[in-house]
Amino acid sequence: xxxxxxxxxxxxxxxxxxxxxxxxxxxxxxxxxxxxxxxxxxxxxxxxxxxxxxxxxxxxxxxxxxxxxxxxxxxxxxxxxxxxxxxxxxxxxxxxxxxxxxxxxxxxxxxxxxxxxxxxxxxxxxxxxxxxxxxxxxxxxxxxxxxxxxxxxxxxxxxxxxxxxxxxxxxxxxxxxxxxxxxxxxxxxxxxxxxxxxxxxxxxxxxxxxxxxxxxxxxxxxxxxxxxxxxxxxxxxxxxxxxxxxxxxxxxxxxxxxxxxxxxxxxxxxxxxxxxxxxxxxxxxxxxxxxxxxxxxxxxxxxxxxxxxx
Amino acid sequence: xxxxxxxxxxxxxxxxxxxxxxxxxxxxxxxxxxxxxxxxxxxxxxxxxxxxxxxxxxxxxxxxxxxxxxxxxxxxxxxxxxxxxxxxxxxxxxxxxxxxxxxxxxxxxxxxxxxxxxxxxxxxxxxxxxxxxxxxxxxxxxxxxxxxxxxxxxxxxxxxxxxxxxxxxxxxxxxxxxxxxxxxxxxxxxxxxxxxxxxxxxxxxxxxxxxxxxxxxxxxxxxxxxxxxxxxxxxxxxxxxxxxxxxxxxxxxxxxxxxxxxxxxxxxxxxxxxxxxxxxxxxxxxxxxxxxxxxxxxxxxxxxxxxxxx
Numbered sequence: 001x002x003x004x005x006x007x008x009x010x011x012x013x014x015x016x017x018x019x020x021x022x023x024x025x026x027x028x029x030x031x032x033x034x035x036x037x038x039x040x041x042x043x044x045x046x047x048x049x050x051x052x053x054x055x056x057x058x059x060x061x062x063x064x065x066x067x068x069x070x071x072x073x074x075x076x077x078x079x080x081x082x083x084x085x086x087x088x089x090x091x092x093x094x095x096x097x098x099x100x101x102x103x104x105x106x107x108x109x110x111x112x113x114x115x116x117x118x119x120x121x122x123x124x125x126x127x128x129x130x131x132x133x134x135x136x137x138x139x140x141x142x143x144x145x146x147x148x149x150x151x152x153x154x155x156x157x158x159x160x161x162x163x164x165x166x167x168x169x170x171x172x173x174x175x176x177x178x179x180x181x182x183x184x185x186x187x188x189x190x191x192x193x194x195x196x197x198x199x200x201x202x203x204x205x206x207x208x209x210x211x212x213x214x215x216x217x218x219x220x221x222x223x224x225x226x227x228x229x230x231x232x233x234x235x236x237x238x239x240x241x242x243x244x245x246x247x248x249x250x251x252x253x254x255x256x257x258x259x260x261x262x263x264x265x266x267x268x269x270x271x272x273x274x275x276x277x278x279x280x281x282x283x284x285x286x287x288x289x290x291x292x293x294x295x296x297x298x299x300x301x302x303x304x305x306x307x308x309x310x
Numbered sequence: 311x312x313x314x315x316x317x318x319x320x321x322x323x324x325x326x327x328x329x330x331x332x333x334x335x336x337x338x339x340x341x342x343x344x345x346x347x348x349x350x351x352x353x354x355x356x357x358x359x360x361x362x363x364x365x366x367x368x369x370x371x372x373x374x375x376x377x378x379x380x381x382x383x384x385x386x387x388x389x390x391x392x393x394x395x396x397x398x399x400x401x402x403x404x405x406x407x408x409x410x411x412x413x414x415x416x417x418x419x420x421x422x423x424x425x426x427x428x429x430x431x432x433x434x435x436x437x438x439x440x441x442x443x444x445x446x447x448x449x450x451x452x453x454x455x456x457x458x459x460x461x462x463x464x465x466x467x468x469x470x471x472x473x474x475x476x477x478x479x480x481x482x483x484x485x486x487x488x489x490x491x492x493x494x495x496x497x498x499x500x501x502x503x504x505x506x507x508x509x510x511x512x513x514x515x516x517x518x519x520x521x522x523x524x525x526x527x528x529x530x531x532x533x534x535x536x537x538x539x540x541x542x543x544x545x546x547x548x549x550x551x552x553x554x555x556x557x558x559x560x561x562x563x564x565x566x567x568x569x570x571x572x573x574x575x576x577x578x579x580x581x582x583x584x585x586x587x588x589x590x591x592x593x594x595x596x597x598x599x600x601x602x603x604x605x606x607x608x609x610x611x612x613x614x615x616x617x618x619x620x
Contacts, residue, residue: 075521099598100498100499103496163501163610163611166608187409188413211385292409295407295408295409295410298604299406299474301473302612
């Protein structure tokens, strides 16, 4: 590994890259933002390329890449980067299939490079506090309420409605990424109801029922049709009280009272973790949230609902 | 482990148990068929129970169970059997979700017992011959054609049409279980088209396109509406000729000429393998076929087709 700062190229210069990745890279002294790769977008002050292959040949000094492209095209770009010996960070979800990400994981291991399949919500401010609080308690009941207005949060993002884009599971997988991190006990999907708009390839709403052992009750309610108050809440009932992770994991309440809260620094935390992985030559690939989503599609009942018009 | 013959209970005494499992158990000197568990069916000459818990308490000498129930109820019964320290064989598919089977695998390991997630088509007569022939060759193109008449082969099986029953993937996963066994190179799903009858929760047909590296082309065509000739064929083109596995893996042709053929002995082979696993205190759980199916549901496009009337 070269010494820090690691020269990093960002592939896919859309909203998430401009609003989160690039600012976090620029704030982190372990990284030097060196290039942008995008078919249409140019980024000031760095080299710009329209394909990763061009960046690889023009800038061999860039040995880290961060992929912010939609999941439908992630695999091919990630493979090309790994093949060239680059270390790779993947935005969530890490791919459109479980098997393709397992394939990337094996390839990264063969090449001896770092692969980091990120789940940004795991880096929300209160998540570790909640995990620690829960560590020695018995969980009896979990409710996830993840309801947002897709028109407000995902304007013009056509890929979320295309096969592989996962629809409401694109935000919903964030909740599952938090829950699979803070809960030590295993759980698996038992029932799912998926609502597909008549003109879309992916669902706009999903109701999930999980099972665990010892009569654990666990449900999730994902809905993209929410107007008015937006909900990104996880309620975890234990025999010693209830944790409520609110605001996407940034606020934590115990039995309804504020316990911990901090500003959202998810992407700063992600890049700090990425630097750690690079320095220790490790990978971090946990596919459990993606497996739960695949399971929901496999065993879920489908209903067709009103067409979605943006 | 007790000495052979292993006393074995069969849970779920439907067609597959009566036509395949029980005859194969009776032909194998390593096993003694000791009990049947079924809500409605009685089996002559052995103890009969209506729930696995009753068998566990009445017959502690039975320490091996074979589960032939539909996948929707498999997890709970498997868990109860593992919890009681029994060795467990699962018919395919091993469950309705990837995560629940991973959970069973971990539990079996904790309990120190054997779990065998079977894929009966892997034990078809010509499969190993095909695997060996392919081992040193470069595969360029694979076509799976799996088309059968659901009304002929699955009469009255309502569970296949219910969420979790997988529809046409119930036979299709057999083809995937063969292919993932005979091919050394990895592949992953890229596109899927799933056709759901308007009155069913699971698809009646599926077209799959996989990708691998080195421009491998791999497609699968599953259809349950096939009348006339039935097809369970896998064509594997290599740079040194083509293998055709026909008749569900029981016949093998090279470049169109008969190469190997034998009578179907899938379930005899499965119980021989199970005895091996029990004697060596090992498990055999490969979830790759199930992961491909989950991926197909997750990234597939759905269309609604004519209602299915039996």
